[in-house]
Amino acid sequence: MTESTPPTVRRIAINTGGGDAPGLNAVIRAATLAALREGWEVLGIRRGYMGLLEPEVDGEPGVMQLTANAVRGITHLGGTILGTTTRGNPFGLEVRQPDGTWGKVDRSDEIVECFRKREIDALIAIGGDGSLSIAHALYNKGLPVIGVPKTIDNDLSATDVTFGFQTAVEVATDAIGRLHSTAEAHQRVMVVQLMGRHTGWIALESGISGGADVILIPEIPYHVDRIAEKVRERDVQGRRFSIVVVAEGAQPADGVASYADASGRYGGIADRVAEQITEVTGKETRTLVLGHIQRGGEPIAYDRSLALRFGAAAVRCIREGSLGTMVALQGNRIRAVPLGDAVHDIKRVPADSELVMTARQLGISFGD
Structure with missing residues (x-):
């Protein structure tokens, strides 16, 4: 009223x-x-x-x-x-x-x-x-x-x-972009964890802008084998490195709860995804948790x-x-x-949104 x-x-x-x-x-x-x-x-x-x-x-x-x-x-x-x-x-x-x-x-x-x-x-x-x-x-x-x-x-x-959103996207995009050269030099898979407990807007926009190969968001449950397919596909093409961007609240398709501790703080999903990629592909992986850097600064x-x-x-x-x-x-x-x-509803990323369609047309995998 x-x-x-x-x-x-x-x-x-x-x-x-x-x-x-x-x-x-x-x-x-x-x-x-x-x-x-x-x-x-x-x-x-x-x-x-x-x-x-x-x-x-x-x-x-x-x-x-x-x-x-x-x-x-x-x-x-x-x-x-x-x-x-x-x-x-x-x-x-x-x-x-x-x-x-x-x-x-x-x-x-x-x-x-x-x-x-x-x-x-x-x-x-x-x-x-x-x-x-x-x-x-x-x-x-x-x-x-x-x-x-x-x-x-x-x-x-x-x-x-x-x-605050656009600044966070700018910071994340810069970080993702900087990982390309070191990932390519060592032929590694780099897994970048970004904020986003319930929605994947930061991961989606910065992942597209930063040139990620895989983007994992809460709205689209992922399969590890689909991520592995993308990594292997790039290897065959001579691109022996991959950038995986994951929102902290992303969930696997088997329905396992997001990676939150007893206090409700989210974390650890980058390590979990990196371990699984290594197990399935044998590729060396490294993780980066951007954390509160996304909130800080001008x-x-x-x-x-x-x-x-x-x-x-x-x-x-x-x-x-x-x-x-x-x-x-x-x-x-x-x-x-x-x-x-x-405050009645939160705004989630529609799985059929123009941004998601754009990412798919660019060859980005959502692990689905």
Whole structure:
């Protein structure tokens, strides 16, 4: 639901939650400057919502004043000046029990009360599907919220693109490209593991752009023998090396679960695939797990521009009273979409998409 009558706004807050992504600081800067031009006061909540529950940590206040000086020169910076956390869900915060064990407690009502006490009229919540689901739940408790989509996985269905994605693809493409010469020199198979628990957008786009021979994504279950066929095919053609790109959540066709540890962190699939390739083909293999390098560093120009547009649009939504929404890029325009719809489904790679068809026409194998 959105409000039809623009609210009286004096003070807003901004927070960043979940994994970091290139462009977060650009959103913060745009939203802050746009809000200041409206005559509003702007507060930054550190570490997601934890800054409200922990007023001070190591001498650092949990809430900071965002002024024009505070956001000067941060558009190009990676990370977030507000900090972030992946363990800050106020609906289920981990706490140590009296018996020494860990449990979860719902402190969401405290968050809403903190906003009321500070007389914050709206929150700009910058995050991915998890963070925005939390923001939507807080909106249902009465907290005025505008969401800004952030995820390098590009898996939010309501927006064509999320900021941070193109930078991650650029980083991954560069890494894949650099592996060609060393793989060819040693006649090895190089297996590159990229982020993508549930979707394969990064692996697909960077794999195509970087010249991969095999791309494994969660949406298309793979067979090891099909991967081996591609490796042998290249050997026959005199191309005695291969580049295999695998998303961390890719799954074999036998239905075995993705390679996640007890904490839910994904990893190890590159090693598993490399071992299997060696067993079947006898080829020497090496692995590279790109990991958090995909999240780090400066955002490319596209992500800076999109992040700035999102930040400014979020302020327009507050000014117009369009609360409980998320700003989204649809075509060449920024639109406000209901927050509940935005986090309802994740955007997966269609197996018959134009990108997949292009890859197949280029001779890239998906192991299927």
